[in-house]
Amino acid sequence: MDVSTLHIGGIELNIFALLGITAILGLVLGYFLGKRIPFTGSSPKQSNPPEDYSVFLEGIQYILANETDQAIETFSRAVQINSETIETYVTLGNLFRVKGEIDRAIRIRQSILLREKVDQATKLQALFDMGMDYKQGGFLQRAISTFEEVIRRAPKRLDAYKELEDLCEDTHDWQRAYELQKEIRKLSNTNNQHIMAHLKTEQAKVEMERGNLDSAHGNLKKALSMDSTCVDASLQLGSLYWLKNRKRKALAIWKKLIKNNPRxxxxxxxxxxxxxxxxxxxxxxxxxxxxxxxxxxxxxxxxxxxxxxxxxxxxxxxxxxxxxxxxxxxxxxxxxxxxxxxxxxxxxxxxxxxxxxxxxxxxxPVTKCYRCQQCGLESDKIVWRCPGCHSWDTVQPRMIASD
Ligand SMILES: [Zn+2]
The missing domain is CATH 1.25.40.10 (Tetratricopeptide repeat domain)
Structure with a gap:
């Protein structure tokens, strides 16, 4: 799959086209509002000159034609013409991120954050976007501290919790990911017990490697109390008993697991x-x-x-x-x-x-044994968290080539 395409509800959408549509709505709205209401805190301004608006349209045409470089150049020009149009900055930053030009995307967020005349909601979004830029650029610790700051400023912002939690999973900070899942549960009222069980199981694996068997045992029991069907938790509990030389108990756990989960x-x-x-x-x-x-x-x-x-x-x-x-x-x-x-x-x-x-x-042709039901990623080995879409329990064994 091309990195610049998204699949939503079976429809393939070009990411630039999506950004373009967002830009059209944002800019047209901003343009007409701008005529009537001056930007927060700014002095009453005159309506944008026509050539300014035509530059936007030109940029949007480039986005729709998937010509990102020209779109970036055009939007950069638009920013020079009317530096008060914040939507243009945001769109430009998003385009840079999609292009992988993370430094430039971040500089744009910083310029929004430093402007005195920008309202708090826009600054908060710029901070969030900066977290996304860092994440895409692979600067995970910076992304983590940026999302922490977003949450500090907006303690109920669910998308920031989700991004931060995902980053904690990426960096194997299982305990913190678990705590964040608790917050996500409170904010969204979704059932994420199966994820929390996996996080406790991952924590148990780390404890086992360190030789802290009692602590690992506690984590696995907790995992199974949250999701008694968590295969990895029972599998790991068997390994723990094996390690403790209680092999009969280990085999009993695995036997039950095979009976209940033939797959x-x-x-x-x-x-x-x-x-x-x-x-x-x-x-x-x-x-x-x-x-x-x-x-x-x-x-x-x-x-x-x-x-x-x-x-x-x-x-x-x-x-x-x-x-x-x-x-x-x-x-x-x-x-x-x-x-x-x-x-x-x-x-x-x-x-x-x-x-x-x-x-x-x-x-x-060689077919891989496992396939993610969510994103289609194929794998030779079992992974409980898909490396492609970061979902838990979506990678399943495939038995027939057409699976
Ligand atoms: Zn996946």
Whole structure:
């Protein structure tokens, strides 16, 4: 997708065209109001000269034709002609941001903030826009302090809370993001429990890495009390018990998780595969795997189960699981790869040849296993927060190429 396009309700809109429409409304309104009401605090002024207005129209035409450079040049000229027209500044700043010219966008916001004759609401918006400029430019700490200032000046401004919260997630400040979600909930009365559960889970992961298992446990319990269906929280709770050497408890949690969330069974089995086991645990783990094999599993879960069996030298069970995965999804490349490796190791030429033929039959384009239901981003690994649209729980496993 082009960075300058937006998708709203299935309609593709050019961002410059959107800015253009906003500019037209703002400028036309500003022009006519300007004729009647002098700008706040300024001395009564004369109406704009006609050439001034035609410069705006020229700029808007460039925006609609997607000729940003010419639009910027024209609006810059308009600003020189009539430096009181604040909407032109705002539009120009937004155009610079879209073009990635962050320094210039910020200078425009600063010039608005420093003007004495500009009202507080416009200055507040300029501050907010500056936060957006910093965010887009990747100056995350500056963006954070700018949105903090917006909230200090306007404690009920929901969009500033949302931007600040998003930045705290980007910088992995999970505790603060959680506190901000509480504020967002109060202001907007929306149900964001599933996000808050993820934030507590992320905090628990950090605590686990630091060895603070009790604190991690508290965070995971809190997460599950807010959203008992949070897969990542239960997955992590299992890992925590595993780490505490309470493996039976860990397996019980994961077993329940697989039963209740067959779509995510593969993630749970991959987690188990990654855990280090003691020889004394093997009987318990094998019993778990054999129980799981009885469940109705999708191909990704069958593949993950096969890997768990293989890791424990249970070749036959592993092969059986791989073949069942390939029966349902013959183009599951990873499964074909492992199968080929096993046959190579065995020196089973006849079976290898037939596998190779099947592999050629299913050599299609590589499809990624996960897809965001919100923005369409595709990923090879599971992410609970989409790196594209920053939404939680929108990335889902895809089983069929047309998903
Ligand atoms: Zn997304």
């Amino acid at each position: 995510w069974a593969h993630v749970i089995l991959l987690r188990l595969e990654a855990q280090d086991g003691m020889p004394s645990d093997e009987t318990m783990v094998l019993e778990f795997l054999e129980n799981v094999a009885e469940e109705s599993l999708d191909p990704l879960a069958r593949l993950a189960l096969a890997r768990c069996f293989m890791k424990r030298d249970k070749r036959e069970q592993g092969l059986a699981s791989l073949r069942r995965a390939l029966e349902i999804k013959p183009d599951l490349r990873e499964a074909r790869k492992i199968l080929g490796e096993v046959l190579l190791e065995r020196g089973d030429e006849r079976a290898l040849l037939s596998e190779y033929r099947l592999l050629l039959d299913h050599l299609g």
